[in-house]
Amino acid sequence: MTDSERSVSNELDRDIGLVGAIALGVGTMIAAGIFVLSGLAVSNVGAAAIISFLLAGVVAGFTALAYAEFASLYPESGGGYAYVANVFDSDLTYIVGWSIILGYPASAAFYLASFASWFERFIYPALHIPQAVPYWLSGVLVLSLLVGVNLKGTEETGMFQVVVTGLKVALIVLFLFGGLQALDMSVVRESFTGNITQFAQLGVTTTLVFITFFGFEAIATNAEEIEDPGRTIPRAIFISMGFVSVVYALVVLVIVLAINDQTFLARLAEQVGQVSGIEAAREYVATHGEVSMAYASQYYLGDIGFYVIIVGALLSMISAANATILAGSRVKLAMSRRGHLPAVFGDLSDRFNTPYASVLLTGGLILFYILVFSVLFGTPPGSESATTPLGIHLGLHSIAHFADFMLLAGLIFVNVALIQSRRKEPDLDRGFEVPLVPWIPILAILANLVLVTQVEPKALVIGLIAELVGIAFWFGYLKRTRAEDSKDIAPTIASRSQVTACERDERLLVPVARTENVEQLMATAIDVARARDAELLVMSAVTIPEQTPFERADRFVDEEETIVNEAMAFADGTGVPVQGLVRVGHHPEDIILHTLDQHDCDAVLMGWSGAGRRRRRDIVVGSTVDDVVREADADVLVERVGEVADDAIDSILVPTAGGPHAKLAGAVAAAIARTEDAPCAVVHVLDSDASDAAREAAQAVVEETAAAIDHAAVETRVLSGDDVTERLLEETANHDVTIIGATERSRLRQVVFGVLPETIGRKARNTTIMVRAQPGTTTRVARQLRRWLPGD
Structure with missing residues (x-):
């Protein structure tokens, strides 16, 4: 294209x-x-x-x-x-x-x-x-x-x-x-x-x-x-x-x-x-x-x-x-x-x-x-x-x-x-x-x-x-x-071309902001879309204050269209269909959530700078990502690009504790592994003095996750360490990419993936992808109710 x-x-x-x-x-x-x-x-x-x-x-x-x-x-x-x-x-x-x-x-x-x-x-x-x-x-x-x-x-x-x-x-x-x-x-x-x-x-x-x-x-x-x-x-x-x-x-x-x-x-x-x-x-x-x-x-x-x-x-x-x-x-x-x-x-x-x-x-x-x-x-x-x-x-x-x-x-x-x-x-x-x-x-x-x-x-x-x-x-x-x-200047944003119906089984939304790291984000999006037989919808959000009417966002739209076009170009020749969208609103998290709902997206892949403060043109954990993870009725993937020596991915680490989020992490790992022909290591960390029964249970967990990785080169290991986080951080140094599923939701509202995944995401020097599977029906109802409650 x-x-x-x-x-x-x-x-x-x-x-x-x-x-x-x-x-x-x-x-x-x-x-x-x-x-x-x-x-x-x-x-x-x-x-x-x-x-x-x-x-x-x-x-x-x-x-x-x-x-x-x-x-x-x-x-x-x-x-x-x-x-x-x-x-x-x-x-x-x-x-x-x-x-x-x-x-x-x-x-x-x-x-x-x-x-x-x-x-x-x-x-x-x-x-x-x-x-x-x-x-x-x-x-x-x-x-x-x-x-x-x-x-x-x-x-x-x-x-x-x-x-x-x-x-x-x-x-x-x-x-x-x-x-x-x-x-x-x-x-x-x-x-x-x-x-x-x-x-x-x-x-x-x-x-x-x-x-x-x-x-x-x-x-x-x-x-x-x-x-x-x-x-x-x-x-x-x-x-x-x-x-x-x-x-x-x-x-x-x-x-x-x-x-x-x-x-x-x-x-x-x-x-x-x-x-x-x-x-x-x-x-x-x-x-x-x-x-x-x-x-x-x-x-x-x-x-x-x-x-x-x-x-x-x-x-x-x-x-x-x-x-x-x-x-x-x-x-x-x-x-x-x-x-x-x-x-x-x-x-x-x-x-x-x-x-x-x-x-x-x-x-x-x-x-x-x-x-x-x-x-x-x-x-x-x-x-x-x-x-x-x-x-x-x-x-x-x-x-x-x-x-x-x-x-x-x-x-x-x-x-x-x-x-x-x-x-x-x-x-x-x-x-x-x-x-x-x-x-x-x-x-x-x-x-x-x-x-x-x-x-x-x-x-x-x-x-x-x-x-x-x-x-x-x-x-x-x-x-x-x-x-x-x-004289007689009319608004132009709403009159431009609209997103067409999705021709594939699924649609993956990819919000992009800065031009740096977009190539890596799109590479992951293309791998995941190919594996899921999905179409890509690349989106940029233009945010303006309540005092400024939407039609005045024209001054920002052209710049964002350029960013979206550059991102879409990475899909040329891959066989993955892609559409682009610039959406104007007041709050980036609302823009993403509404796009997910109104364009029937099944998953969303977002970039993360690794910082904790909000920037106008950067989506970060602690602000936009948190809200999307909590509220999205879709699979959520958040990628932080780390220090990669070259473009090749030679190995993928998948820490696991089991559950639906781990299965999604395995599926994402399989999508990337097939493209890169990279081996995957599925690991679980136990205390050094863990019992044999605990080790057998841990082995069953890693094998369950490994089964979700439809790839020949999959290694399963149960690691020993007194501090789970430190042991996993040591292990990430041996791999190019770490893919980790969300843990049980923390009582602290600001921690949405769980303490362990977010700590790994911040501290690991390699590229890290955190995933959260689409919530079940009961959870979705609870999320919708929370969206209507004051202070949420």
């Missing part, structure tokens, strides 16, 4: 399933919205806030349908901006991106301003922090931390998101468990009927809480990482939105019950220093709805439950702010690639491969919003009023309304783009199709426009000014400096 005949496929490591996608949506929606806006909504319209939340969910659902279709059609980062830009070949799409890149930071600023408010009210007293410390300082410090994390790159995984979301839901369930025990439907009915006719307030409240449902966008933004996006994304969006709608309705009920409870109001009057009397407490709740849930949790759950809810709420706000920073940075990346932002915002850090300029701009905008809305024109937590410049008062209400205005502007254009997409390419194969087009998107446009009209006047004016600034920035600077070659 020549270079022209070889092709290297490119794939994205789609590792987020339905549960992970639902966790993304629920985790983003259950944040400051549920802890802060639920109380604000109740203070506006009482129990009728349930209607506001449901209306906001329905309106969001209409646009979520469009996102679901576009995400299956264009599984790339950039969200609504990228969808509109893919449909309209016009610079007008710039204003859509501008709206979204201002709306995302406003959302994050709302989360962090809410964090600062709760931290000052509830944590300052608990930690005895002086009131002289500015209340907004905690939010700014958290923002600095999140920007730093996103500049460096995070290690957050789908399982981590599932666990964190599960903890959030557990906290809400705890709150509901305490509050619903006092359920009195007469109180709820009275509150509901007293507010349901306040149509203007219902409209304003619906717009206020709309931001809570924008979590559906987080699912679509990760489309390139979601398995079967055309099927998974729509299901995840509507399951998460339906679940959150129910949760919000129940939370509203509990808050309504609390603020209409005389005992609760009396306790609140005691807790809040400047409030005296039940009526004053009722007025306090009406003007400080953002903390109603916190006080309600203390009333129903006591002090311990109260602080559990407080800490959980603060962590939820941080998590949502972090997710929003990440999503906002990705939109800026997409805009820079099309020339709608300066090219610097598309640059990646040379050290961390993260979009540093986009992250810094996002962080700067969030800081600006916090300072303007919460500091300069805001009211400190617990204060009735404050002196502000020009007498303008903003605060949490205003920043939430501003974020809604900017995001709604973008959502309107997404629905317009869906109608145009159907007209422009009616026969395009779409993984998911919105029903009743154009009527559903038209309804979504009208509903979004209605919500825009309900934005509070101050936020509406600020939003319009922001849009005018964006237009001026475009015509005053960007349009004149835009590079012609930066």
Whole structure:
């Protein structure tokens, strides 16, 4: 096979399933919205806030349908901006991106301003922090931390998101468990009927809480990482939105019950220093709805439950702010690639491969919003009023309304783009199709426009000014400096050739990284593949941080394709079929495991440097190999190339203690021995004073392993030595290759092959191959269960 005949496929490591996608949506929606806006909504319209939340969910659902279709059609980062830009070949799409890149930071600023408010009210007293410390300082410090994390790159995984979301839901369930025990439907009915006719307030409240449902966008933004996006994304969006709608309705009920409870109001009057009397407490709740849930949790759950809810709420706000920073940075990346932002915002850090300029701009905008809305024109937590410049008062209400205005502007254009997409390419194969087009998107446009009209006047004016600034920035600077070659750049990785079905009985996966030692690794792979009548799948993993979208891995793919092609060339003329693959993902161990599963590989052969520390382009025991050995539902071979005098292999050592791993070691030894025409020595070490019975048993063990080596020149020996490891290390000096099977699993998690094989692998000067046979059915089930447990 020549270079022209070889092709290297490119794939994205789609590792987020339905549960992970639902966790993304629920985790983003259950944040400051549920802890802060639920109380604000109740203070506006009482129990009728349930209607506001449901209306906001329905309106969001209409646009979520469009996102679901576009995400299956264009599984790339950039969200609504990228969808509109893919449909309209016009610079007008710039204003859509501008709206979204201002709306995302406003959302994050709302989360962090809410964090600062709760931290000052509830944590300052608990930690005895002086009131002289500015209340907004905690939010700014958290923002600095999140920007730093996103500049460096995070290690957050789908399982981590599932666990964190599960903890959030557990906290809400705890709150509901305490509050619903006092359920009195007469109180709820009275509150509901007293507010349901306040149509203007219902409209304003619906717009206020709309931001809570924008979590559906987080699912679509990760489309390139979601398995079967055309099927998974729509299901995840509507399951998460339906679940959150129910949760919000129940939370509203509990808050309504609390603020209409005389005992609760009396306790609140005691807790809040400047409030005296039940009526004053009722007025306090009406003007400080953002903390109603916190006080309600203390009333129903006591002090311990109260602080559990407080800490959980603060962590939820941080998590949502972090997710929003990440999503906002990705939109800026997409805009820079099309020339709608300066090219610097598309640059990646040379050290961390993260979009540093986009992250810094996002962080700067969030800081600006916090300072303007919460500091300069805001009211400190617990204060009735404050002196502000020009007498303008903003605060949490205003920043939430501003974020809604900017995001709604973008959502309107997404629905317009869906109608145009159907007209422009009616026969395009779409993984998911919105029903009743154009009527559903038209309804979504009208509903979004209605919500825009309900934005509070101050936020509406600020939003319009922001849009005018964006237009001026475009015509005053960007349009004149835009590079012609930066327009409409589409991702290329997922569109390249794909791995074809395996034509042999088995498939052996060979991950390669550095060019050194690849020849020896491929020689072993070819021998094993020939013996097993297997095809080789040579793979290189491109790993990028969570902050960098998959399509930006193009800068690394060509280099890795070269490495894969060089490795594949060693199979030319051997009669062993070989395919190449470069796969892009966030974690090398996950990439290997998913490739094993999705391409039906029966075995994997990995190289090992012999070191214990992780390197970006080196797979080592103690990191990637450990995870693959533990989790792979396949035979695992790990080879460390030692000091070989020449290319010839003159003898092979197979230490054995019996069992399935020893049989696999024997089979691997036979494969290499047949090619090299090398003799094999199968050995077992006993104590010098071992009994005759023990020696007979040991002889039976070595003969059993030798039987697995279908090769004429096989020697069996029982060695004597007081230290098994030292005796085997002495013996390795007499052979070119040592092949050893895993021993019983150690209780120490970091030892996966067993202490003896890994010690031999590290210390032996010859080439060492450690093997672990495919686990049985019971073991495979246990491994799958462990993969779903926290901390594994």
